[in-house]
Amino acid sequence: MLSLKGKKAVVTGGGSGIGKAVSVVFAKQGAEVCILELNADHAATIVEEIKAQGGKATVYACDVSNQQQVMEIFGQIGRHDILVNNAGISHIGNVETTSEADFEKLFNVNVKGVYNCLHAAVPLMKQHGGGVILNMSSIAAVTGLNDRFAYSMTKGAVYAMTLSVAKDYLKHGIRCNCVSPARVHTPFVDGFLAKNYPGKEAEMFEKLSQSQPIGRMGKPEEIANLILYLCSDEASFITGSDYPIDGGFIKLNG
Ligand SMILES: NC(=O)c1ccc[n+]([C@@H]2O[C@H](COP(=O)([O-])OP(=O)(O)OC[C@H]3O[C@@H](n4cnc5c(N)ncnc54)[C@H](O)[C@@H]3O)[C@@H](O)[C@H]2O)c1
Numbered sequence: 001m002l003s004l005k006g007k008k009a010v011v012t013g014g015g016s017g018i019g020k021a022v023s024v025v026f027a028k029q030g031a032e033v034c035i036l037e038l039n040a041d042h043a044a045t046i047v048e049e050i051k052a053q054g055g056k057a058t059v060y061a062c063d064v065s066n067q068q069q070v071m072e073i074f075g076q077i078g079r080h081d082i083l084v085n086n087a088g089i090s091h092i093g094n095v096e097t098t099s100e101a102d103f104e105k106l107f108n109v110n111v112k113g114v115y116n117c118l119h120a121a122v123p124l125m126k127q128h129g130g131g132v133i134l135n136m137s138s139i140a141a142v143t144g145l146n147d148r149f150a151y152s153m154t155k156g157a158v159y160a161m162t163l164s165v166a167k168d169y170l171k172h173g174i175r176c177n178c179v180s181p182a183r184v185h186t187p188f189v190d191g192f193l194a195k196n197y198p199g200k201e202a203e204m205f206e207k208l209s210q211s212q213p214i215g216r217m218g219k220p221e222e223i224a225n226l227i228l229y230l231c232s233d234e235a236s237f238i239t240g241s242d243y244p245i246d247g248g249f250i251k252l253n254g
Contacts, residue, residue, distance in 0.1 A: 002232045005030030008080040009231070012036045012064050012117060013087030015043030017186030018136070021220035022084055025228050027055030034077050036062040036070075036087070036117075064113030074120035079128045082231045083121045085114045085135045085158070090192045091150045098150045110154030111161075118165055122174065130173025132231045135162045137178040139246050155180075159242055166240035175239040177230050182246035183208050184218040212247030 009026050013019040014035035023033045027050040037043035040061035050057040060073045064087045088110045091102055114135055125131030140148050141155035159178055166176040183189060189208070190201075197204045209216050226245050229235055244250050 002228055002234060003030055004082070004228075004232065007082060008032045008034065008077070009082035009084065010034045010036060010074075010077060010080050010117070010121065011084045011086060012062075012113070013038075014084075015039050015046055015059070017188050018181070018184060018220045018223045019084070019086040020046050021224035022086060022227050023057060024050060024055075025221070025224045026082075026231075027057055028053070029228060029232075031082065032056040033058075034080065035059045036064060036073060038063050038087070064116055065108040067112075067116045067119070070113075070116040070120050074117075074124065079124060080121070081125075081131050083117060083125075083131065083133045084227060084231070085117050085133070087113055088136060088154070088188075090188055092147050092192065092196045093149055094147055095149045097147075103150050103153075106150040106154050110151075111157045114158055114161060118161065122165070122169060125174050126169070126172045131175075132235075133162075133165060133174065133176040134227050134230055135159075135176070135178040137162070137180045137242060139180050139182045139244060139249050141180060141242075143250060162242065163240055170239070175236070177235075177238060177241045177243065179223065179226055179230070179243045179245055181218055181223050182212050182244075182249035184220060184223055186220055189217070211253075212249050213252040214247030216247065218245065218247060 009031045011019055011023050014023040015037040027033050035043050040059050043059040047057040047059050062069050062073050091106050135158050137158045138155040140152040141159040162178040193201045193204050
């Protein structure tokens with residue numbers, strides 16, 4: 001069950017947090033993993049971990065917001081079966097406090113970065129008879145959250161791109177889905193707590209944990225296991241779907 005033996009998978013942002021957990025579990029299940037990372041040095045340590053456990057992985061230094069770089073790297077990777085569009089950045093602010101520069105930065109990484117990888121991967125998948133794409137959305141795409149104006153905008157766009165690609169490439173054997181986690185404990189969360197709530201990190205950590213009715217944040221491995229299923233042949237009937245994985249955040253917060 002859930003074997004990825006013989007498959008090649010591209011994971012963006014695979015050097016940390018959820019992307020790291022995806023890379024590790026994919027390699028464990030037999031996939032050859034290509035990690036596209038801005039922080040290539042750190043990702044190289046993940047590749048060493050994977051190799052030490054008998055897996056196959058390679059790092060490609062890449063800024064997903066740079067189309068030329070992305071096209072060149074997909075050209076080197078060539079045929080692949082799975083794309084996980086995971087790389088993303090966070091931002092805190094409402095419409096008034098979000099600067100144009102921050103809006104554009106969030107758009108460039110979280111939206112254009114996903115578009116760039118889809119643009120590069122889809123022709124290769126078509127050429128080779130199909131593939132599976134998994135995009136990382138968030139509960140922020142479909143719920144009103146305080147001070148997540150730009151971030152929510154980007155995750156809503158990821159959700160919409162998922163539906164568009166799923167529809168357009170049905171006949172090419174490409175499945176495309178997204179997952180929408182609530183809070184997951186990763187360096188992404190620690191980073192924004194340190195940046196936005198200096199001195200109040202522990203208090204905010206507890207508050208964010210309790211905002212999931214289940215009483216805690218998710219673990220990267222929990223998200224990675226759902227992604228593994230959705231990218232496996234066992235999920236062959238699933239396309240055009242969004243999967244909340246949220247400790248009850250969307251439905252049980254009443
Ligand atoms: N952690 C959460 O609570 C949470 C919840 C919902 C959705 N998400 C989404 O999950 C994804 C991963 O989040 P995480 O918590 O694991 O974050 P993380 O910060 O731990 O990891 C993100 C990785 O993406 C890389 N990255 C950032 N910008 C990049 C770029 N331009 N090009 C290539 N790589 C880049 C970073 O170097 C980092 O290794 C993001 O898209 C995030 O929006 C996270």
